Amino acid sequence: MNSLVLILISVVVFLIAYVTYGAWLAKQWGIDNSRKTxxxxxxxxxxxxxxxxxxLxxxxxxxxxxxxxxxxxIAAAIFGWLPVLLWIIVGSIFFGGVHDFGSLLASIRHDGKSxxxxxxxxMGKRGKKLFASFAWLTLLLVVAAFTNIVANTFVSVPQAATASLLFIVLAIVFGFAVYRKGVSLGIGSVIGVILLFICIAIGNMFPLSLSFNTWVTFLLAYIFIASVTPVWILLQPRDYLNSYLLYAMIAGAVLGLFITRPAIQLEAVTGFNVxxxxxxxxxFVTVACGAISGFHSLVGSGTSSKQIDKESDAKLIGYGSMLIEGVLATVAIITAAYVSREKLGELLGAGGPVNVFSDGIGTFMTSFGIPFTVGKSFVALAVSAFALTSLDTxxxxxxxxFQEYFNEEGSQKSHPLANMYVATGITVVLGGLLAVTEYTKIWPIFGSANQLLSALALMTVAVWLKKSGKNYSMFIIPMVFMFAVTLFALGFLIKANLAVGNIILVVFPVLLFVLAxxxxxxxxxxxxxTEPKKTTKA
Structure with a gap:
């Protein structure tokens, strides 16, 4: 099998899905630009x-x-490339895309609420408290997993560490220039992208090598500061500039695949029990964000719904983003599948899945003249930039x-734990403690919690749509499937961690299982x- 065929199938199917199924969803849910967001x-x-x-x-x-x-x-490649690819395509279109689009719209229609x-x-106050507990525990795992990934990336590719630090400064300058000094977005983007690639060049010249624990400490301090500052200072500008890294990375990967057309060496299916x-x-829990992710519902309802300009943008932001992520996931499985099983094991041992991905895309880019070292460090920077974004988000x-949990609506007195800095500090400290746990032990629990969160979000949006008299049928199969998958997975993880006496990683799955x-x-x-309303206006 030629890898070029896989990426072409993925892109074409996703484009068709966006134009057809995405438009049908928008019509079913009554997207209306006359509503103020x-x-x-x-x-x-x-x-x-x-x-x-x-x-946005x-x-x-x-x-x-x-x-x-x-x-x-890449982690799921142990089962072969075919089941991974099929789940990425089917999951992104009918599971993740529906989940993301629906969650974003539900939040928009509820004044940007989470x-x-x-x-x-x-569903009532009790449901909110239970869900808040579940979501917060899941976010602790997100912080832990992505802190671990970024720190390992900085250790294995120190050039990306230097570029990432310069990129943070660049994003702040960009934010002030565009949002406070009146620089046009077009001019700012051109200058910002040029400076972005200068940051990469400086990173290659002056790699910053620090220990894993030092990077973990730095990252925890960074996300504390970044998560309490106004979004226009860092969140919006850095994420916007990040998107150009992504587009360049995907374009480079696809162009490299067109030129090299590497054959797939990994078996299509390795077995049901590996x-x-x-x-x-x-x-289904290991592929995680490549097909559906409960974390997306928290992003959509937590930050994106508060920034969306008009309702029609929700299709592009919610459904479109998930399909682009599906393309990225397809490229990822190709980087694991085009090398031998022995080579894959070596790359995983040297720096984890990000190292596999960076090595693969760096290799593809050599086909059109990009030196391997430059290409690999560029990809590592792009991945670490995405992970940093996920971290502070x-x-x-x-x-x-955390603040919503302790703040009672209508109360004149704010709870001490609802203080912005206290809530952030507790999250950062506990997430940091988990971050020093071995990555391979965190990821399966993160994946299970994340997918279970998606099942809960699907259920929530379905209840709201039914109450509003809208079509919610597209949520039923994804909701039931994700509940079944993740409850089974958590059961396996509880059993496995009990067998080795890892109590901390037993407590998390048990709490998540019961709450779910x-x-x-x-x-x-x-x-x-619930009896649906007669009206068609949500």
Missing amino acids: PAHTKGDGVDYVPAKAPV LGHHFASIAGAGPISGP IGEVIEIN NGQWLFPML ATRLARFI LVLAYQGYHIMTA
Whole structure:
């Protein structure tokens, strides 16, 4: 099998899905540009800030992608490339895309509130408290997993570390220039992208080599600061510039694939049980963000819904971003599948899935004259930039959820734990403690929690749509499937960690399992008892 065929199939199918199924979803849910979005009705200059569609697409995609659609498919390659690719395509179109688009729209229609608050409105205060607990625990795993990934990337590719630090400074300057000094987005983008590639060049000349623990400490300090600053200072501008890194990386990968056309060496299917890992359910939680991710619902309802300019942008931001992520996940599985199993093992041992991906894309780029070292460090920078975006977005979202949990609406007195800095600090410290745990132990639990979160978000949006008299049928199969997959996966993980006496990694799955069962029961009860409205206006 030629790898070029795989990427072409992926891109064509996703384009068809966006034009047809995406448009059908928008029609079913009554997308209406005459409605003012929360960015306009609640604009505060900090979190509620209207953004142009390309800028918000860059922020949203960079936030949801992180290293997930790269690490997940490569880790799942133990089952062969075919089941991974099929799940990426089917999952992105009918599971992840529906989940992301629906979650974003639900938040927009609820004044930019988080999925937790949407649950409170549609399922009651108890449901919100349970979901908030579940989501916050999941976000701790996001912080831990992505801190681990970025720190390892900086250790294995120190050139990316230097470039990333310079990039943070560049993003702040870009934000001030565009949002406070009146520089046009077009001119700012041209200058910003040029300076971005200068940062990469400087990184290659002056690599910064520090220990893993030093990088973890730096990253925790960074995400604390980044998650409490106004979005226009760092979040929007850095994510927007990040999008150009992504587009350049994907373009370079696809062009390299067109020229080199490497043959796939990995078996199409290796087996249903591989080294004690069962294809069902572990494939579906390991691929994670490459097909569907509950974290996306937190991003969509936590930051993107507060910045969307008009409702019609929701299709591009919600559904479109998930399909682009599907393309990225397809490229990721190709980088694992075109090398021999022995070579794949060596690359994984030298730096994990990100090293596999960076090595593969760097190799493809040599076909059109990019030196391998430059190409590999560029890809590592792009991946670390996505992961950094996910890191501070996850911390900001955890802060929102933590504050919402302790702040009672209408209360004149704020709870001490609802303080912005206290909520952020608790999240960063606990996430940091988990971050020093071995990556391979964190990822399966993160994947399971993340996918279970997606099942809960699917259930929430389905309940809201039913109450609003809208078509919610497209949520039923994804919701039931994701509940089944993730509850089975958590059960396997609890058993495995008990066997080796890893109590910390037993407690997390048990808490998530119990919370999910309670929420699923409550959601089922409310959905079956709800009579849909006659009106078609949500």
